[in-house]
Amino acid sequence: xxxxxxxxxxxxxxxxxxxxxxxxxxxxxxxxxxxxxxxxxxxxxxxxxxxxxxxxxxxxxxxxxxxxxxxxxxxxxxxxxxxxxxxxxxxxxxxxxxxxxxxxxxxxxxxxxxxxxxxxxxxxxxxxxxxxxxxxxxxxxxxxxxxxxxxxxxxxxxxxxxxxxxxxxxxxxxxxxxxxxxxxxxxxxxxxxxxxxxxxxxxxxxxxxxxxxxxxxxxxxxxxxxxxxxxxxxxxxxxxxxxxxxxxxxxxxxxxxxxxxxxxxxxxxxxxxxxxxxxxxxxxxxxxxxxxxx
Amino acid sequence: xxxxxxxxxxxxxxxxxxxxxxxxxxxxxxxxxxxxxxxxxxxxxxxxxxxxxxxxxxxxxxxxxxxxxxxxxxxxxxxxxxxxxxxxxxxxxxxxxxxxxxxxxxxxxxxxxxxxxxxxxxxxxxxxxxxxxxxxxxxxxxxxxxxxxxxxxxxxxxxxxxxxxxxxxxxxxxxxxxxxxxxxxxxxxxxxxxxxxxxxxxxxxxxxxxxxxxxxxxxxxxxxxxxxxxxxxxxxxxxxxxxxxxxxxxxxxxxxxxxxxxxxxxxxxxxxxxxxxx
Amino acid sequence: xxxxxxxxxxxxxxxxxxxxxxxxxxxxxxxxxxxxxxxxxxxxxxxxxxxxxxxxxxxxxxxxxxxxxxxxxxxxxxxxxxxxxxxxxxxxxxxxxxxxxxxxxxxxxxxxxxxxxxxxxxxxxxxxxxxxxxxxxxxxxxxxxxxxxxxxxxxxxxxxxxxxxxxxxxxxxxxxxxxxxxxxxxxxxxxxxxxxxxxxxxxxxxxxxxxxxxxxxxxxxxxxxxxxxxxxxxxxxxxxxxxxxxxxxxxxxxxxxxxxxxxxxxxxxxxxxxxxxxxxxxxxxxxxxxxxxxxxxxxxxxxxxxxxxxxxxxxxxxxxxxxxxxxxxxxxxxxxxxxxxxxxxxxxxxxxxxx
Numbered sequence: 001x002x003x004x005x006x007x008x009x010x011x012x013x014x015x016x017x018x019x020x021x022x023x024x025x026x027x028x029x030x031x032x033x034x035x036x037x038x039x040x041x042x043x044x045x046x047x048x049x050x051x052x053x054x055x056x057x058x059x060x061x062x063x064x065x066x067x068x069x070x071x072x073x074x075x076x077x078x079x080x081x082x083x084x085x086x087x088x089x090x091x092x093x094x095x096x097x098x099x100x101x102x103x104x105x106x107x108x109x110x111x112x113x114x115x116x117x118x119x120x121x122x123x124x125x126x127x128x129x130x131x132x133x134x135x136x137x138x139x140x141x142x143x144x145x146x147x148x149x150x151x152x153x154x155x156x157x158x159x160x161x162x163x164x165x166x167x168x169x170x171x172x173x174x175x176x177x178x179x180x181x182x183x184x185x186x187x188x189x190x191x192x193x194x195x196x197x198x199x200x201x202x203x204x205x206x207x208x209x210x211x212x213x214x215x216x217x218x219x220x221x222x223x224x225x226x227x228x229x230x231x232x233x234x235x236x237x238x239x240x241x242x243x244x245x246x247x248x249x250x251x252x253x254x255x256x257x258x259x260x261x262x263x264x265x266x267x268x269x270x271x272x273x274x275x276x277x278x279x280x281x282x283x284x285x286x287x288x289x290x291x292x293x294x
Numbered sequence: 295x296x297x298x299x300x301x302x303x304x305x306x307x308x309x310x311x312x313x314x315x316x317x318x319x320x321x322x323x324x325x326x327x328x329x330x331x332x333x334x335x336x337x338x339x340x341x342x343x344x345x346x347x348x349x350x351x352x353x354x355x356x357x358x359x360x361x362x363x364x365x366x367x368x369x370x371x372x373x374x375x376x377x378x379x380x381x382x383x384x385x386x387x388x389x390x391x392x393x394x395x396x397x398x399x400x401x402x403x404x405x406x407x408x409x410x411x412x413x414x415x416x417x418x419x420x421x422x423x424x425x426x427x428x429x430x431x432x433x434x435x436x437x438x439x440x441x442x443x444x445x446x447x448x449x450x451x452x453x454x455x456x457x458x459x460x461x462x463x464x465x466x467x468x469x470x471x472x473x474x475x476x477x478x479x480x481x482x483x484x485x486x487x488x489x490x491x492x493x494x495x496x497x498x499x500x501x502x503x504x505x506x507x508x509x510x511x512x513x514x515x516x517x518x519x520x521x522x523x524x525x526x527x528x529x530x531x532x533x534x535x536x537x538x539x540x541x542x543x544x545x546x547x548x549x550x551x552x553x554x555x556x557x558x559x560x561x562x563x564x565x566x567x568x569x570x571x572x
Numbered sequence: 573x574x575x576x577x578x579x580x581x582x583x584x585x586x587x588x589x590x591x592x593x594x595x596x597x598x599x600x601x602x603x604x605x606x607x608x609x610x611x612x613x614x615x616x617x618x619x620x621x622x623x624x625x626x627x628x629x630x631x632x633x634x635x636x637x638x639x640x641x642x643x644x645x646x647x648x649x650x651x652x653x654x655x656x657x658x659x660x661x662x663x664x665x666x667x668x669x670x671x672x673x674x675x676x677x678x679x680x681x682x683x684x685x686x687x688x689x690x691x692x693x694x695x696x697x698x699x700x701x702x703x704x705x706x707x708x709x710x711x712x713x714x715x716x717x718x719x720x721x722x723x724x725x726x727x728x729x730x731x732x733x734x735x736x737x738x739x740x741x742x743x744x745x746x747x748x749x750x751x752x753x754x755x756x757x758x759x760x761x762x763x764x765x766x767x768x769x770x771x772x773x774x775x776x777x778x779x780x781x782x783x784x785x786x787x788x789x790x791x792x793x794x795x796x797x798x799x800x801x802x803x804x805x806x807x808x809x810x811x812x813x814x815x816x817x818x819x820x821x822x823x824x825x826x827x828x829x830x831x832x833x834x835x836x837x838x839x840x841x842x843x844x845x846x847x848x849x850x851x852x853x854x855x856x857x858x859x860x861x862x863x864x865x866x867x868x869x870x871x872x873x874x875x876x877x878x879x880x881x882x883x884x885x886x887x888x889x890x891x892x893x894x895x896x897x898x899x900x901x902x903x904x905x906x907x908x909x910x911x912x913x914x915x916x917x918x919x920x921x922x923x924x925x926x927x
Binding site: 006010013016017020021028029032035094097100101102104115116117123124125126128130131133134135141171231232233234239253256257269272273280 | 300304307308311314317318319321322391393395396398403405411414415418420421423424426429431432448449452455459484509513516520529534549552557559563564
Binding site for chain 2: 628629630649650651652655656657659660661663664665666667676677679680681724725728
């Protein structure tokens, strides 16, 4: 029967991805979950006993013997969340006007500038972060120029601060915010904007009542795409952050490669996963409500 | 066009934005020609030393008196590049094949789990690299597998398959299903239809996906960092290490070359996308 | 002689978003002869395209059988059926030349190149596209693309050719020209055509037989004349050609005529055969069956549309009731506002049971 044949072909087409992601994506995530409640072994391995104290160490319950509660972890979690939120806001503030500007350009220029915006992000991330290192150093470009211009008398402590981390993350995340935002702005019905002005609304009112609501899906999409990698980011704080810019991603890396406490590292990762899944869930349900039933 | 003052402000802002984006690139390229080996911020003169040094053609070493370390560093860098290319090649091939097959399945067949698959394929892209990285690390170690090129390739394919999928999926949405029906109607089996009709039409999308996968694989740092063994380093991981160990002017030269390579690839991608579809 | 194509009890159902089931095909029986031009005609959603796709294999039936030359097609996937389709969008392979498009069926069957090329040249000649082999579809006009689709579908000499509204994208003049060409082609090739359209004029022009469909069922099968002159029910009567419907009650018999009246009092003469006084029937008269005469139904012309050879009139009977459509000739005294009398030939009245 023709249907049987179709099923076989479908199976053949889907088997690779199902197997591959099932084994190399789902299973590892599962293993993290399992490890997060295991006990760390003495010499860096694990002991297969149920051990919820990893979470206790982070969230507050501890018996003083197995683990102690260290509030620093919650602080770092909060810091990571706020850095990520700040990154979202800053990238939004940066990209929105530019998206507008590009969409209003004549056709030929538009393509050129779109290309120019995406071009830098084809080159290696680590290389560009390194450049920021050169720029922000006390003997770096920024300080040298400002000193030479007489704007400041002493070099600014920019590197290894929270500011540097957020700056770095904003820089990294700009294309992820720009593209969905640009798509939304480009799809705006100009006739509606004109109608609003025609009916007596000021530019500010038109922006708030017509443009903003209609670009909101793009904003939300961009926000999600920026927030999630920012929360778990470890490269930017590692290169630019130092001790004051430590984020939860760095903690994970330390637990796995230096402290060798894999269960604790897994617990920290579970928290990152929980944040990510929550954000995704919220955005999906919001999208469904907005686009679905009237 | 809106009011001129507003437009001027917007233009000014946008140009500043572009300056912000391009600043690091110019800094790197500029410093790669600075002859000053100690304090890069002080311009000493134009030189190509760092470039020639990269390829072992120059005697000038950064750590004077530590020649051995310098030469080794260059060899390591080239080895890292080779490793990156090898990984990228395998990863691109595997993820393109799997991603394309999946896109075809979801676009051309109706089945109940279709929505689930669509959502499920987004997950690897949304999950932060660090979670994927350590997950795979634990997975491989628990299974007793050695960390090697293979584990790196697996790690890359895990999320790159989704990227290829999305791109091919977008392309296939624009292809009239009647074409494949016509092919079957005229006597071609499913495999023949795939070869003679669907794949040629899909080609720009597949190439675009492959290009993207290649670029992302070459640049991947986090996942590679966690799942590579002691013997294998890719270029990004190598540079990351170099930054941690101490900044050398050769890094600027490598970085500039990488930037150049990326411009070429970006232009290639642009050319691909501009090819008229039929 | 057994028909080429036998369809029995074809059923196809879909689940609706509200949770019910919709029958796209609701028990269809149809025979098609080996050299026939059959048209499936009906409004959108009547099932004609579903039936066509069931024959070509792109829809599977939930019930019923389809046999070609006696063999059940259900076991064969589309690429094994000796049936070819001309698609509504033509579905030409944009990345191949015209020649490769046309020769595709032979290419996948493994026919060697020289033989293929010869047949492609022949097929292109048959559709009037000689010499166009090297072009790409994007370089062709709509009409030319249509012909390529045709050539591609006939080259493998299928037993049956299916055409899914192939002319709907063409402008009027081209359409009419293609209608004639298709009909001629079908005669020349000697294969059966099953043609789908929603345009009743097209159906009337080309078909040996018309299959009128509605809501998944066949309403009537017949030659164009049968369908036009003797529609089996209101739907068919109103779908084909313009028509005037009169619900009448038979008043009295008079010789071989039965005289009937509408509720408003309009009088019509029907053939007396089988009629009884007091009976309620529907009388159907086509616009051409009325004539402007000296005596007859008194009426006023409300609108006159001049169409060159004909005058289409909308005429309001003096006694009241709906407007009557009449086709008159240029030269009849019938401008807007004119008072006229309508006469009709009782033999031309078609009667449907039920008022």
